[in-house]
Each structure stands twice: as C-alpha cells, then as structure tokens.
Amino acid sequence: MQNASVTDWSALRAEFPVFEHTTYLNTCSLGALSRQARAAVNQFLDLWQAYGASAWYKTWLGEVQALRSSYQRLLNAQPGTCTIQHSISSALSVIASCYDYTQRNKIITTALDFPTIPYQWLVKPNVEVVILPSDDHIGIALERYAAAIDERTALVATSHVFFTSGYIQPAAEITKLAHALGAHVLIDGYQAAGQIPVDVQALDVDWYLTGGLKWLLGGPGIVELYARPELVQRLQPTTTGWFAHGQQFAFDPENWSYWSDARRFELGTPAVAAVYAARAGMDLILNIGVEAIRERELLLVADLTSRAREAGLRLKLPANLEEHAGIVMFPVGEPSQVVRTLAEHNVIVDYRPGHVRVSPFFYNTVDENQRVVELLAQIVSGEGRGARIQTKEQRTQG
Ligand SMILES: Cc1ncc(COP(=O)(O)O)c(C=O)c1O
Known part of the structure; x- marks a missing residue:
C-alpha cells in the first residue's frame, strides 16, 4: 500500500492510454482501461x-x-x-x-x-x-x-x-x-x-x-x-x-x-x-491502496469544485467534503447536448437528468479539471443562445 504524497500519480496515469488523446472524467460510468x-x-x-x-x-x-x-x-x-x-x-x-x-x-x-x-x-x-x-x-x-x-x-x-x-x-x-x-x-x-x-x-x-x-x-x-x-x-x-x-x-x-x-x-x-x-x-x-486513492480524490474534488465556483458554474454538492466521493454534479439546462459538445472537444463526461456528471479519479489531473470547467462555463453561458464554443487553439487563431 502506498502513501498519497509519495505515490507517482503521473506514472500510474501513463498506464491508461486513453489520456494520450482524451480528457476522460467519467469513471463513475466506466473506469478507464489500463494496459494491465x-x-x-x-x-x-x-x-x-x-x-x-x-x-x-x-x-x-x-x-x-x-x-x-x-x-x-x-x-x-x-x-x-x-x-x-x-x-x-x-x-x-x-x-x-x-x-x-x-x-x-x-x-x-x-x-x-x-x-x-x-x-x-x-x-x-x-x-x-x-x-x-x-x-x-x-x-x-x-x-x-x-x-x-x-x-x-x-x-x-x-x-x-x-x-x-x-x-x-x-x-x-x-x-x-x-x-x-x-x-x-x-x-x-x-x-x-x-x-x-x-x-x-x-x-x-x-x-x-x-x-x-x-x-x-x-x-x-x-x-x-x-x-x-x-x-x-x-x-x-x-x-x-x-x-x-x-x-x-x-x-x-x-x-x-x-x-x-x-x-x-x-x-x-x-x-x-x-x-x-x-x-x-x-x-x-x-497495490496503490484505497486510502491513498481517497486522499488524492479529495484533492481533485476540492480543486474541481473550487475552479467551478470561481467560473460561476452552479453545483449540486454534499455540504461536507468528507461525505463526498468523486462524483460532481453540475445542474444545466440541456445536459445531453452539453455532454455531446464536450465530447466534440475530446472531454468525456456523462449526464443524468438535469445534470452534467463529472467524476475525477486518481489518474486525472488539475489541468483536466481546468479544461472541463473552462469548456463547461463557455457552453453554459452560450446555452439557449445557440452559441458554439471555441477551443483555446481556435481563440488564439482568432
Ligand atoms: C450504484 C449502481 N448500482 C447498479 C448499477 C447497475 O447495475 P447492473 O447493470 O450491474 O445491474 C449502476 C450503474 O451501472 C450503479 O451506478
């Protein structure tokens, strides 16, 4: 069993090929496939x-x-x-x-x-x-x-x-x-x-x-x-x-x-x-140890929710982080449409009635949290106006 502070999380992440091309934040639906x-x-x-x-x-x-x-x-x-x-x-x-x-x-x-x-x-x-x-x-x-x-x-x-x-x-x-x-x-x-x-x-x-x-x-x-x-x-x-x-x-x-x-x-x-x-x-x-995983999960959930708040996104959350596992719910108007748009940008999350559901696990990163929050904030602010969102690359390209 490992200790969260000394665990090499990026080496573990490298065991999951999906992260080579996709921001995958959907473990509560299906855990990512490892090489093992x-x-x-x-x-x-x-x-x-x-x-x-x-x-x-x-x-x-x-x-x-x-x-x-x-x-x-x-x-x-x-x-x-x-x-x-x-x-x-x-x-x-x-x-x-x-x-x-x-x-x-x-x-x-x-x-x-x-x-x-x-x-x-x-x-x-x-x-x-x-x-x-x-x-x-x-x-x-x-x-x-x-x-x-x-x-x-x-x-x-x-x-x-x-x-x-x-x-x-x-x-x-x-x-x-x-x-x-x-x-x-x-x-x-x-x-x-x-x-x-x-x-x-x-x-x-x-x-x-x-x-x-x-x-x-x-x-x-x-x-x-x-x-x-x-x-x-x-x-x-x-x-x-x-x-x-x-x-x-x-x-x-x-x-x-x-x-x-x-x-x-x-x-x-x-x-x-x-x-x-x-x-x-x-x-x-x-081998990693569930205690270490839980420690990392708490950090990732706290990071995701604080970024979301800063971006002005609505959240449905348990009051106490200690009672909260790695499932974060965002109330939105058209969740299936939002999830489809995120998928077009290689961000995989899912939805349940009235909500987009994002579920970080030990192999995710704060950069991925930032990406999903940024995209969500753009999509949600454009909801109802039929706005198409732009990726960072598209924006810098003008
Ligand atoms: C908490 C929970 N229980 C049960 C299921 C589904 O169970 P099964 O399809 O194995 O019958 C799910 C979703 O896949 C679930 O999230």
Missing part, C-alpha cells in the same frame, strides 16, 4: 487458444477463486464470504430469493438509489416497496430511515455512494437502525469500493455488492457479492444455478446441496475474460 487489464484479457485469449476447455482446470477456475479472494481483501471480509455474480441486478435477484416475505414483507430503498434496486422488488407480489424521498436530492436524512424501519421490514437496500450526488451514506448508522428491529441491510457499493475505503465488518452490513465496472477498473461482466458469515450458513436462495451446488461436478439432477461458503449465491458459468480484466483492475487498486 488489456494484457490480462489477452492472456485469457491466449489460454483459450492454446488449451481450449482444459484452460478451465489449468488456470481459469483458479483465477475465479483468486478474484473472490481479492474482493475479500479489498472489503476486509471474512474467508468464504465474497463471491462473484454477473451484474448487480443478477446478484439482487439471488438475494431477493433468499427471503420469504411472510412475516416481513417490506423493502426499504430510496429515491436516490440506482433503480435496479427497487425494480427487483416492485415486480414481486406481496412485497411492499417503500422509497424514501430525498429533501435535497443529495442524501437521505437518517431520520427517514428511522421512521420507516419496523418489525415488518425484511431489508433496507441502498447505496454506499449515490450515483447522482456522490454523497457517501453513513452505512454503519443505517445498519444499526435496521438491526435494532431485526431487519437486514444490503449496500450497493458499485460507486464506492475502489474510491473510498470499505470494511464490511466495521460497517456490520448483511450484504455488500460492488464490481469492476467503475472504480475498480475491471470493466463490465463481473460483480462481487458479500454476505455476512451467518447468512452464508443459513440462507438458501431459490434463484440459483449449478455453480451454487456444493457438488457441482457430480452432475446429479436429483439431489441439491448448497456450497457451504458464499458460492451458494452464484448462478452459472462466469465471463472469464471479465474475470481476467477484473483481477487486473483490482491488483492496480490494491
């Missing part, structure tokens, strides 16, 4: 070509297990509690199938969560989905959780970091409230792990989901599912597949037994190319 991840996927292809199906036993199954262990290390989870899934949605569907909803038929989520969380339960008959509103569209007051959780609550399912505000929720506090009334807590950490330190034992959560797509630099296709140890022993998902079977290779169609570890929450054959990419991304993150 590309090499790892090539290695997967070489093994496939050289060994065909034998590659499963020679290396691939071992690689899958190594990925489970890396997640365990990242999240400070106990042995046998982390496994893989295909997407956050597939992980949620397996988790949802662990509950019978007879005594407890209430699922609490929030208006700020990625909607694949409520969708999972909205389609289920006999389940009441409570969606807590947000007063400021940035976070959810703890009192709202306290008022909603009761003896009928099966699960509180919400995010660690909200995808449209960057707000870091107090997951440990939410968990205390839920556990006091016998409810479980599921945390969607897709926007958290990799950019903020996560310790599932300290948070005391029941479920923690994350994956490589964004801040773990592993691309799409594989996510992580953590279940607290007593749930691993006790829960029996009814949405399942042969990778959850304890004697998977017995191919016995008449008898079922779950793995005794978190593999019982798996489904079918994993996307092995994605496993290789995920491992490479995870190695990068673990």
